[in-house]
Amino acid sequence: MGRAAPILTVLCGIFVLWYLAAIWMNATWVYDQASRSNTSVTLAQVIPQTMAQERPLLPPPHQVAQVLWDGVTGQAVTSKRSLVYHGYVTLRGTMMGFALGTLLGVALAMAIVRFRVMELSVMPWAIISQTIPIVALAPMILTVSNQIGIDNREVPKAIIAAYLSFFPVLVSMIKGLRSPDQMQLDLLSTYGASEPQTFFKLRLPASLPYFFASLKVAVAAALVGTIIGELPTGAVEGLGARMLIGSQFGEPLIMWAALFAAAILAGGLILIVGWIERAARARMGVPA
Template sequence: MRNIVPILTVVAAIVILWYGAAVKLNSAWVYDQATRAGAKVPSFSQVVTETMNQERPVLPTPHQVTAELWKSTVGMAITSKRSLVYHGWVTLSATLLGFAIGTGLGVLLAVGIIHNRAMDMSVMPWAIASQTIPILAIAPMIIVVLNSLGLQGLVPKAIISAYLSFFPVVVGMVKGLRSPDQMQLDLLKTYNASAAAAFWKLRVPSSMPYLFASLKVGIAASLVGAIVGELPTGAVAGLGARLLSGSYYGQTVQIWAALFAAAIVAAGMVILIGVIEKGTLKRMGMVR
């Protein structure tokens, strides 16, 4: 109960700010309409009413977005091409596949980096360079190249999302696998333990808190990758497609509804990883 008050306060503040901004930004259209119609300048209360439910507002109001979200999820069969559940699932499946690939690749690279000096010296600069390239620039290339190899739909999007999500996993896992201190490593040396034993019995368990922190960043990056991957394909399906078609037709309410759907999906996945993290660390005895 103690936590709910501050949370609701922040939410209320955001909603109030949002309404304020909506009135300000959408009023231009109201004045413009009034001038064109030759009517007298509308009063403030008239302006406020007129900005609340425009068809193509500059900034849709919270209740418009909520209504659109409700309509396109609960109020519609999920098989419909306008259902956000349908589009959300398309994006989510690419996100999850990309996240799995990215995490696997990230862990493999991290293991290579800590065990192999050549990889230690050479992989990181490339990994960092890969993240400095705007994903928006490279995504169409990936789609085109993979398309010419006969890969379409899910896989290219998953690869773009893996491209974004492997990085936090590499960084986190290198740090995590190297987290045991010298004393811990000396102790294993006194047992004449093999590198494999040191890896499985010490390095992997030590890296778990780092892994989960990376996964939370990685899953959010995966979702961004999947959405960006949907843009150059001509807006067929997915949250990215909804964003793109919304902007084609000036459907700002649709754009905002899709944005919120993406945010809700991301939050859900981060929360899910948090739950798995808590369970795992608790089982390992690392949470009191």
């Protein structure tokens, strides 16, 4: 309970501020309707009306929770109105991009640590690549994919997700693979260890904390990239598509429910990475 108290305190503060903001923003519509009908309303009358509007400027938490619950449990998971279905579509693109980005990040990190020329030639470009706004890059990736005959919309989303997720893995793996000090390297050299043995016995175990820390960032970045990739592609499936539909048709509750579904999905993926980390560290004898 002691550890949970600070978290619960922050959550309570967020909910209080959220409700106050919802009352303030949604009251505009209530006062406007009262003005049109030449009636006056008191604050006691305004507050309940700001809590149950069909299209509020800022939906209060209980409305978002209700729409989110209906989207998850209110219909079959195969329904195009189900957030479970749209979450699966986004998850599929996220995992494709996450896997591609992780492989690319690890491969580049190994090459940079092994070859000095790779650090001098590749690393600056990897850093520069992260300065390009992904919102501007996504339509370009879609256009190029169409030009070369890739009709599968999963591919552009996976590329965008990989683009956002590879860099945290790259930087952390470089740091992790270089974390053993010179005394440890000299000791293995004294034992006659080969370069592959040094990598698997020393460098790889030493890089695990850095690697899994980067995976938690990378998987969340891949999810963001997938959602961004769904926006300019004209997708009708996925959490990004639900956010876009809610925005275009003036349905903020749909948009907020999809947003929170994405947050829950990201939290679940990070928890899974944490479980895999604990299993891997235990298997390799690395202390927690």
